[in-house]
Amino acid sequence: MERDTDTAGTPAASGAQERRPRYVYLGPEGTFTQAALLQVTSPQEADLQPCPDVVTALERVRAGEADYAVVPIENSVEGGVNVTLDTLSTGTPLVIVGEMLVPVTFTLCARPGTRLEDVRRISTHPHAWAQCRRWITQHLDGATHVPATSTAAAAALLASDEPNPGFDAALCSELSARQYGLEVLAAGVADNPHAVTRFIRVARPGALPGPTGADKTTLMVHLADNEAGALLSMLEQFATRGVNLSRIESRPIGDSLGRYSFSIDAEGHLAEERVQATLIGLHRVCPTVRFLGSYPRADGRRPHVRPGTYDADFRAARDWVSGLLAGLRVSGD
Numbered sequence: 001m002e003r004d005t006d007t008a009g010t011p012a013a014s015g016a017q018e019r020r021p022r023y024v025y026l027g028p029e030g031t032f033t034q035a036a037l038l039q040v041t042s043p044q045e046a047d048l049q050p051c052p053d054v055v056t057a058l059e060r061v062r063a064g065e066a067d068y069a070v071v072p073i074e075n076s077v078e079g080g081v082n083v084t085l086d087t088l089s090t091g092t093p094l095v096i097v098g099e100m101l102v103p104v105t106f107t108l109c110a111r112p113g114t115r116l117e118d119v120r121r122i123s124t125h126p127h128a129w130a131q132c133r134r135w136i137t138q139h140l141d142g143a144t145h146v147p148a149t150s151t152a153a154a155a156a157l158l159a160s161d162e163p164n165p166g167f168d169a170a171l172c173s174e175l176s177a178r179q180y181g182l183e184v185l186a187a188g189v190a191d192n193p194h195a196v197t198r199f200i201r202v203a204r205p206g207a208l209p210g211p212t213g214a215d216k217t218t219l220m221v222h223l224a225d226n227e228a229g230a231l232l233s234m235l236e237q238f239a240t241r242g243v244n245l246s247r248i249e250s251r252p253i254g255d256s257l258g259r260y261s262f263s264i265d266a267e268g269h270l271a272e273e274r275v276q277a278t279l280i281g282l283h284r285v286c287p288t289v290r291f292l293g294s295y296p297r298a299d300g301r302r303p304h305v306r307p308g309t310y311d312a313d314f315r316a317a318r319d320w321v322s323g324l325l326a327g328l329r330v331s332g333d
């Protein structure tokens with residue numbers, strides 16, 4: 001498991017070795033994001049500060065008020081976390097230096113004395129709601145969703161002195177329900193019991209985590225406007241160098257209808273020749289390419305490297321061309 005070893009964009013890199021790393025995360029206490037954060041550090045090793053939303057957490061890293069942010073990026077049921085993808089794609093550059101996986105199932109909880117059949121309005125994060133829709137229809141048909149900034153924020157409001165929180169129950173982690181002293185009405189709530197959310201550790205650009213042989217590189221690219229085959233030429237850059245993609249999704253750029261950016265996770269590390277060659281190719285065919293980090297995969301899965309795309313193959317090919325050029329120079333004298 002990845003621990004906080006100060007390998008990238010780090011206080012150590014900027015010369016402040018003695019300072020404890022400062023982490024911000026999507027809070028409050030009890031979120032799945034906090035569970036992800038606790039996979040890589042602890043309150044004994046680092047200062048951990050909850051933030052009310054993803055944008056605030058990332059902006060605090062940009063402003064230098066924190067060294068790392070831990071935020072959700074992708075869920076196996078609901079897909080990409082748009083606010084994270086969009087905030088990383090624009091503004092002052094940030095890089096991903098690690099990823100963590102957390103299995104997610106939910107607990108329906110309420111103020112003591114509430115009966116399951118009385119629950120009409122349920123608050124939770126929209127991703128959590130999407131992962132429990134079928135269960136809600138089966139057990140509480142007609143119940144409506146009150147969106148919250150996180151699963152734990154819904155639980156915290158329910159546990160507060162607020163006389164009318166605007167909902168009867170919260171869908172959150174079992175830990176949150178216990179932490180906030182709520183009564184569990186249903187445990188193990190999930191349409192898909194194997195749902196997993198992927199979280200990232202984000203820093204300001206600095207030294208990259210070294211290659212492990214099981215890494216991912218995250219990119220954001222724009223395509224050439226009104227050009228037939230622009231998407232194909234972008235994808236060809238990966239395919240011809242044997243670089244497999246583990247995620248690709250489009251997001252509106254926002255300036256006019258029909259303009260999209262592509263958020264991509266590719267297998268491999270920037271230190272590897274085939275990834276470098278892919279980036280060189282992308283730079284030639286795409287008007288914008290943003291490098292968002294190379295970091296170890298949480299599942300440790302190594303890519304299948306196609307013959308002809310090993311580092312040694314690229315080096316041998318380059319040496320061959322250099323030899324040709326050297327020969328030409330000799331004969332042109």
Ligand SMILES: O=C(O)C(=O)C[C@]1(C(=O)O)C=C[C@@H](O)C=C1
Pocket residue numbers: 026030031032033034072075081104125127128149150151152197
């Ligand atoms: O609300 C939380 O507890 C979070 O950590 C956020 C989040 C998400 O953004 O997807 C994380 C995991 C679950 O999928 C639901 C919500």
